[in-house]
Amino acid sequence: MLLRRNCDKVLRAVNSVKNLLGSRPALWDTTSHETRIRTRRIDIPNGYMNDMVTRIFDQLSAGVEASYRDVQQGSDVSVLDLSYDGVKGRPKEIFDCRTLPFDMTDISDAWWEDWHTYSGRDVQDSADVVAESFGLEICDVPAKISATFYAQQVLRRYVEKGRVVFIWNAYIEPIAYKGKRVRGAYYTEKSNVIIRPEDPDPNETLTQISSREAITPHFLDPKLTADSKISALTRILVNSMSPYYTARTKTIESTLLDRMLHARRCG
Template sequence: MSIALVDDQEAFEAALSFVDEYEASDSSNQQSMSPISPNDEQYVSAESQEEDATLALALDGLPSPTELALVETETEAHGDTDEGIYLTSTDTVNATKNQTSKKTKKRSGTAVKRNKALNYNPNRAREQQRKELLYLRDKVVEMERKLTALQGIRRTNAIESEDKKNEVERDDDPQEFSTASRLETPSVWKEMASHQLEQRLKSERENRRLKVVLEGQIKIGRSLEKLLEASSTTKPMESCVYGSQRTQRIHTSAPDRSDPGMFAELMAGVDDSYHEVDALFRANGLAEKESSYNDAKMREGPDGIYMEMFASKVLPFDVPATGAAAWQYFAKSMEHMPFRFFYQKDPQNLETTDDTIVESFGMELHANGTQADFRVKQILRRYVEEDRVVIVWRSFIDPVEFSGAPLRGADFREKGYIVVRRPQTMASHYALLQTCYIVSPTTPVYSLSDEGAITGALTDFVLSGTAANIASGHQMIENILFNEAMKTHSRV
């Protein structure tokens, strides 16, 4: 055995140097490759198997560690016999033997460790972090995709709402919309509702009062019925003693103190009023008014002092409906007013049309605790244009009684204007009702006999009566529109 070892010394040293190079390369590879991924571990395992196969081929034919141990035991047992043989070799052989034994043991231990399977994953924490990172990356991509989808839906909804808004604005002429119109719209309905509520409460109070009066009248009627039954025998005598008496007030017709050509003059003045309405509304500011408004002015013109009263009211109805209601108020409703008497339409058989009214009537007004009777001659005419309705009139007013005393020489001329148009800052289903009254005395009031007592009282009375007439006219037109709307709604 020893002779074989000496003969194979060169091959043995070559194998040891190959093992040293393998271990050095293996340790460097482990340091450079740590930590490794699961895919890399499979690659390293395959590479290690190839190197192990190469090493086994290189070590084939060399003595194993067990054989080396047996050789050393036999050498120690037969020391004298073998001593001569080993003495023939140099000291290098002994050193080489010891190094070979140590390296062989180390190689065998390394091979055992390499062949031993690991029962845990040394890179578990890193793999967990890597999995979390991959999950977060996938989650970010998913959330970005959802965000993009939501933004697309939001843009789509915004575009649809904008298209709807543009479509509505195209239908209603978008150039005539503004913030003021949006703020004005609810207030118009609120004002109209308050007026209707006030009218309802007033009607309910009147109904309760009339109900009480009716109950009293019923009681009186029953008492009278009993008295009549009890005194039927004395009725002929009483009729002879007490004649029938009437206690009802009768309005006597005052003599016509106006010029016979008054209606012809008023008819010519109606056309003049129509042509001057635009200039008048620009002068008093009604042309620029787009909301409810009222005012009164005392002005001085070429013919003396005159009173100008004007008002503007927004109604939630279109121009044709509001113009028709205004004309219905003047053409049909005014003749049934309780403060009018001796009403006569078209007294001089003038040529009239459906858009012209010629009338003469008496009028009894109460204002500021004062009563006055007037005789009025009046002509009204309606002009229907493409975008508005204009109603104008001229009136001659003759006050015949004031505060219970006859009055003479205080005639008045009245010019009236009503324009129904669409507000420039509102939608097409709104209308602006504008009214202007100009009242001027034909005879200066200061030339009357009782200047101190008549001037202030008559001026205040006419001013208050005209302002009340404007307010009541607007309210009556609103009521007509409201009733027509309710009828239409009930039919639907």
């Protein structure tokens, strides 16, 4: 019975690698004509570096610590509260869970490296905490609609026995939609990624990546809860998240597969 179970695990790992090899062309092209939502970082607009920046970073850091306690306790993701006046909207939640045929350490290291590559940082220059601010442009390609945002976020990595947890909180302020200035609303984001072996067996080679994100709109004027422009901004922001997680997982798969094939050729 034990032998059969071990054989099943090996077969699952082999099949996972075969699937990765079979989908290889798709991993190379993550900006194909089929991509609906495209997201890129841009320069921070003038006027966004002020005394509020430090205060927001402090609140985001406190939010990350609170989020980690939620993860440890298995609690639901709560709404990030930046203590500003206004009305909170309903959180939009996104979940993603995938299994990869690589070990936990390799996957978590690749995830950390990919984050730094995307944000234009050197992975050697940061410890387990990253605080950053940036401009963000999101385009709905078929609809020919774009929106720009200003964002601040704090990311922290927690390496535990048996799992690695990444948690980040963000403040996202819309700047423009369809080229027109937007005022009176902002968003808070609470996200976590948990990477752990699918099976506690130390010989197991399958690892689970589970991602969870909650984006909450906040309105400085209650009348904006029914504003069509703000509703459209919320949709384009939320719709950009799922492709983001898919693209990141594909990048990690491709990176680790490259390393595995290179090691075998050199070995």
